[in-house]
Amino acid sequence: MKIDIHVHTKKVKSGDSDSRAIEPKDFCDTISKTDVKICAITNHNHFEKNQYDAIVDLSESSFQIWPGVELDVIENNKRGHLIVIVNPKNVQIFYELLNEITTGKSPDIFSISIGDVAKLFDPLDPIYIPHYLNKKPSISDDEIQILVDKATNKKRIIKEATNSISAGIFVSHGHKSIYGSDIQDWKDYINLSQSLPDLRLPVESFEQFCLLLDRDDSTISTILQKKNHEEITLRPFKEDTDPITVSDVRLRICNRSRSKKTT
Numbered sequence: 001m002k003i004d005i006h007v008h009t010k011k012v013k014s015g016d017s018d019s020r021a022i023e024p025k026d027f028c029d030t031i032s033k034t035d036v037k038i039c040a041i042t043n044h045n046h047f048e049k050n051q052y053d054a055i056v057d058l059s060e061s062s063f064q065i066w067p068g069v070e071l072d073v074i075e076n077n078k079r080g081h082l083i084v085i086v087n088p089k090n091v092q093i094f095y096e097l098l099n100e101i102t103t104g105k106s107p108d109i110f111s112i113s114i115g116d117v118a119k120l121f122d123p124l125d126p127i128y129i130p131h132y133l134n135k136k137p138s139i140s141d142d143e144i145q146i147l148v149d150k151a152t153n154k155k156r157i158i159k160e161a162t163n164s165i166s167a168g169i170f171v172s173h174g175h176k177s178i179y180g181s182d183i184q185d186w187k188d189y190i191n192l193s194q195s196l197p198d199l200r201l202p203v204e205s206f207e208q209f210c211l212l213l214d215r216d217d218s219t220i221s222t223i224l225q226k227k228n229h230e231e232i233t234l235r236p237f238k239e240d241t242d243p244i245t246v247s248d249v250r251l252r253i254c255n256r257s258r259s260k261k262t263t
Helices: 024-032 049-059 088-102 114-124 141-150 164-172 186-193 206-213 217-225 246-262
Strands: 002-007 036-041 064-075 078-085 127-130
Touching: 002 078, 002 127, 024 049, 024 186, 036 049, 049 064, 049 088, 064 088, 064 114, 064 141, 078 114, 078 141, 088 114, 114 141, 127 141, 127 206
Parallel strands: 002 036, 036 064
Antiparallel strands: 064 078, 078 127
16 A cells, blocks of 8 residues: 655645646545555645545545645744644644635745644654655754644654655665655646555554554554465476475475474
8 A cells, every 4th residue: 555645636736736736536536546645735834634534534444545735934134934744633623723724825935833833732643754855845853843842752853855765865864754745736646656655554543543653563463364364285307296385385394494494
């Protein structure tokens, strides 16, 4: 299953392309043609609950929709982008909070400090995804450290890369990293979705994903147990030989290992 943590569904800022806007039915039709099973809607400094609710209803639980926003944050007179995704159970509070802090400010001019983001959104069980390095406008390590210091759960901070190569480099250096489509034109989404991150384990909810970020061993064990297993039969080239099952192969490997230890 694939995950897209950076999806735009509306033209919000004046610089946004018209091709970023999509109607709920078209959104669901497009996602259903891909392997994407988790989408986070993250429009700029804005969250439209009516659209979100319509997408949730039309999706008929065939994929998960998580509520989010891409915020303009300013720290040390520098502007960056910080994605905040919250537990879907808190969508109404999330919507009301965003309305409250953006009232009287257009998405083009709205900004907020990183400290205030943590203070306001932490009660909503969030995941924070700051743009990092080549993902512009990026947030520096020093500024991310402010978020780490302020956030209740430090493990829910994931650095957003531009693509799988950048994410792999970040991960190899000890950073949690992910990337999303940041879709510019919905006509391109089906092809673009093929390069989105794969979740190696099936994730059934926002809470489960967060527990994986927390590296909760019991949750990982539960997910592993739900993976499907099949018994397959291997038949050698000679027709008169008995079939060999995977269990037989495992037993032979085990016996061979034991014999090596005793010699």
